[in-house]
Amino acid sequence: MKKDEKKYDNADECPITVFMDKIGGKWKPVIVWLLLNNGTMRFNELDKAINGITQKMLSQQLKDLEFENIIKRVSYPVIPPKVEYSLTDKGKTLSELLEGIMQWSKTNL
Amino acid sequence: MKKDEKKYDNADECPITVFMDKIGGKWKPVIVWLLLNNGTMRFNELDKAINGITQKMLSQQLKDLEFENIIKRVSYPVIPPKVEYSLTDKGKTLSELLEGIMQWSKTNL
DNA sequence: CTGTATCCCGACCGATACTG
DNA sequence: CAGTATCGGTCGGGATACAG
Numbered sequence: 001m002k003k004d005e006k007k008y009d010n011a012d013e014c015p016i017t018v019f020m021d022k023i024g025g026k027w028k029p030v031i032v033w034l035l036l037n038n039g040t041m042r043f044n045e046l047d048k049a050i051n052g053i054t055q056k057m058l059s060q061q062l063k064d065l066e067f068e069n070i071i072k073r074v075s076y077p078v079i080p081p082k083v084e085y086s087l088t089d090k091g092k093t094l095s096e097l098l099e100g101i102m103q104w105s106k107t108n109l
Numbered sequence: 110m111k112k113d114e115k116k117y118d119n120a121d122e123c124p125i126t127v128f129m130d131k132i133g134g135k136w137k138p139v140i141v142w143l144l145l146n147n148g149t150m151r152f153n154e155l156d157k158a159i160n161g162i163t164q165k166m167l168s169q170q171l172k173d174l175e176f177e178n179i180i181k182r183v184s185y186p187v188i189p190p191k192v193e194y195s196l197t198d199k200g201k202t203l204s205e206l207l208e209g210i211m212q213w214s215k216t217n218l
Numbered sequence: 219c220t221g222t223a224t225c226c227c228g229a230c231c232g233a234t235a236c237t238g
Numbered sequence: 239c240a241g242t243a244t245c246g247g248t249c250g251g252g253a254t255a256c257a258g
Contacts, residue, residue, distance in 0.1 A: 025250085026250085026251075027251095052252095054251085054252065054253075054254095056251085056252080056253090056254095057250095057251065057252080060250095060251090079258095081258085
């Protein structure tokens with residue numbers, strides 16, 4: 001390592017670790033991936049699309065992603081309730097990255 | 110989504126999730142990153158380089174990465190013991206990907 | 219339909235001590 | 239130097255029920 005290079009010797013500082021914390025976990029990648037492919041999806045659609053997830057977990061992960069400004073939540077004040085989730089511009093910039101990860105993953109894992 | 114596209118609706122099948130499981134976690138990214146930058150490192154060097162990690166965790170994570178064939182372990186039968194860790198060819202292919210993640214992470218998080 | 223509220227378990231991880 | 243052994247705490251995440 002050149003001496004003027006930043007040394008990511010601490011897990012908390014490592015950008016990759018930060019990334020894993022934000023986008024990683026058991027469900028977040030699938031959610032982002034689905035929204036990337038489908039554009040806008042409702043809560044119930046995501047629930048049905050993701051095998052094995054509970055409403056609690058879905059709700060929680062969506063909140064996390066919204067907080068990180070990766071996804072956007074739009075709630076329509078109608079009865080029955082209707083809420084649509086989609087990626088923000090920031091979320092969409094993940095596209096290439098995720099595509100790269102997928103390629104590597106499929107080739108090497 | 111086009112109908113001939115694979116639907117990654119299950120966390121276990123999602124390549125990104127698989128990737129996170131293998132390379133993710135609290136310490137693995139930092140380890141891979143250090144080896145990417147430094148080439149070969151000894152157990153003790155890694156231990157000192159990574160802030161806050163315990164020997165137990167380091168040992169465990171190294172074993173995982175070795176099992177995934179991401180890193181290579183070479184043990185010299187000398188006293189005191191000397192063990193060197195480095196990336197495999199497969200591990201080195203992570204370089205671009207991690208670089209991409211780092212760039213995104215630094216710009217967006 | 220879109221969520222919350224509880225309860226609970228097991229994996230992950232840290233601290234510490236010990237070994238070849 | 240390079241690990242292993244043990245103990246224990248925290249927390250993500252699952253099951254289920256309930257609410258607006």
